[in-house]
Amino acid sequence: MLGSIAAPAPSSTKPVRVLVIEGQALFAKALCQVLASDPEIDVVIATGGTGVTGRDVTPEAFHSVYEKEIAGFGELFRWQSYEKIGTSTIQSRATAGVAGGTYLFALPGSPGACRDAWDGILIHQLDNRFRPCNFVELMPRLRER
Amino acid sequence: MLGSIAAPAPSSTKPVRVLVIEGQALFAKALCQVLASDPEIDVVIATGGTGVTGRDVTPEAFHSVYEKEIAGFGELFRWQSYEKIGTSTIQSRATAGVAGGTYLFALPGSPGACRDAWDGILIHQLDNRFRPCNFVELMPRLRER
Amino acid sequence: MLGSIAAPAPSSTKPVRVLVIEGQALFAKALCQVLASDPEIDVVIATGGTGVTGRDVTPEAFHSVYEKEIAGFGELFRWQSYEKIGTSTIQSRATAGVAGGTYLFALPGSPGACRDAWDGILIHQLDNRFRPCNFVELMPRLRER
Numbered sequence A, B, C: 001m002l003g004s005i006a007a008p009a010p011s012s013t014k015p016v017r018v019l020v021i022e023g024q025a026l027f028a029k030a031l032c033q034v035l036a037s038d039p040e041i042d043v044v045i046a047t048g049g050t051g052v053t054g055r056d057v058t059p060e061a062f063h064s065v066y067e068k069e070i071a072g073f074g075e076l077f078r079w080q081s082y083e084k085i086g087t088s089t090i091q092s093r094a095t096a097g098v099a100g101g102t103y104l105f106a107l108p109g110s111p112g113a114c115r116d117a118w119d120g121i122l123i124h125q126l127d128n129r130f131r132p133c134n135f136v137e138l139m140p141r142l143r144e145r
Helices: A028-037 A058-065 A071-091 A109-124 A136-141 B030-038 B058-065 B071-091 B110-127 B136-143 C028-036 C058-065 C073-093 C113-124 C136-141
Strands: A001-008 A018-021 A043-047 A095-099 A103-105 B002-008 B019-021 B043-047 B095-099 B103-105 C002-006 C018-021 C043-047 C095-098 C100-105
Touching: A001 A136, A028 A043, A028 A058, A028 A095, A028 A103, A058 A095, A058 A103, A071 A095, A071 A109, A071 B071, A071 B110, A071 C073, A103 A109, A103 A136, A109 C073, B030 B058, B030 B103, B058 B095, B058 B103, B071 B095, B071 B110, B071 C073, B071 C113, B103 B110, C028 C058, C028 C095, C028 C100, C058 C095, C073 C095, C073 C113, C100 C113
Parallel strands: A018 A043, A043 A103, B019 B043, B043 B103, C018 C043, C043 C100
Antiparallel strands: A001 A018, A095 A103, B002 B019, B095 B103, C002 C018, C095 C100
């Protein structure tokens, strides 16, 4: 279930720990809760399970643990994909949010879609040099009250 | 309340049964539940009741029965409409989802907006020849576990 | 907490009363409830608290009082911002909805972002001359049953 530890964002001066969940997220909710509460994990990236069939349960699992939804992530991913795959982009229910001080991203399962999400959005937002702002620089403040 | 049976997607080799709900969706929630549980219905398309006035209750009715929301549908519809009607596009709360193995789409009530949603999105996604993927080919898998 | 009464939409023939909430929306939920139930207030515009840090609680407060969410507002704001700030736009959780017959808008805290939201969306939608439709002309119908 837990596939690999991804390399940190290429040019980040702060190493960003990213845990990648590959394949069908059968126990996505439980995983999210564990991962979101592990202080060693800054970012969870899940792949797969974002479609509309009966087995595509990742978005519901993610929503069940979100403290804050980042609606713009799925919007932007689908908008960027529209140029490539037209109306098929709406089949993707890619989603992101914050829980327990951890960023959670759910990407589609296809390697191409994952690459697009990384190259189009995450490579920038997980790079603490990106301007005007990025997700890395906000990590210390995710839990502030 | 139940207006008409729409023609199947033009070039689909599998006839897609589409039920169109016209006018004010006063009993939209009950309708959604009935339609979503009828195995003869593959797709429900409701028109009207997607605005912001007190009588516009279709989105709330749809959301109350969704097992899966297809957020990209409303996003893409509004984005396509932005070219035509500018910021007025945000008045549309068009929405889509899946319940009981049935696709549910809520379109605005104006004929022009319905035509735009059909021509811009549904004619493709309800055609099982559309690539890289379409909603028709996934119908047998909506209920899989 | 309550900053100022904004000028009505420039060319509106019906004065639109707009209450602007500036700064951190610590008591946003309570404020929303009060403002949404005050018949003298047509529109609430809150600024700040729409990011992803622990103190950014405005979207959750707004969602807790929405009777109807206007999903297209945040979508369009982020899409318009994408041209200016690239992927950083997804950090904005700008949101809008209707509660108690009042329009509620949550904008980011930066003056630039507020200006963009006003110039790009609100100046049109809070102007009852804007076509094909605008939020002002619908105000008498927000509470209809």
